[in-house]
Amino acid sequence: MSFRVIIPARFASSRLPGKPLLEIAGKTMLQHVYDRALQSGADSVVIATDDARIESCVKDFGGKVCMTSAEHQSGTDRLAEVVSQLGLEDDEIVVNVQGDEPLIPPTLIKQTADDLAHYPSASVSTVATPIHTAAELFDPHVVKVVLDKEDFALYFSRATIPWDRDAFSVTTEELPEQALHYRHIGIYGYRCRFLKDYSELPPSPLERMEALEQLRAMWHGYRIHVSIVNEPPGHGVDTDADLLRVRSLLEESVSTNIVKSE
16 A cells, blocks of 8 residues: 655754754654654655754755745644645545654554555544543543544544543542543544645634644544554653653663674
């Protein structure tokens, strides 16, 4: 099954400026993401950026880079420009992999593409994982998704959804048995014709309220299919603490591989 990967990468970050270029186990974070995307079996992997420092870094490690406008408000808008620049066909599938996910499993990237190919009525595919703790469920930084019987998204929210009326009237310290709560994982597959349309869609009120751009697609009637995975895809990097954790994991992995090869 044919698909491409586009990795949006911005230099600016309020918590970790220059985040894509931070060094982890001998490589920049961005190169780790790029290498994992290559391992997914994608036909091509392109990094999309508006920053010359990132462009230079990508060229140094032999990657492909596409320069885009600095005016984009979201990574999806940046992808739409890349699709236009590359002249991709409407029925091609593109997977959006975030540039701060150096631990993302290549199999998850391929699964996201395969899922979209399997559901022709979907314009977008994404991933979710079961929520197992009340702390995670009630955390507004954790995005929840509610699904229909075929695992199409009904709604995404930072709120606790679905609300178990009977169970939560007794306690919100633990999850009820048979809980149907899922955490959204921010990897997306898109049909190129959707990306071409998306940049023309006005933001929706729900998108503004929740600060979740996938709600723009749903507001305008596009369907999103969700693939359920049992294990989270690894730590992304948003804070200094995340960076230290990921460095430790990748440095340990590199050391283990060196020992095995000796």
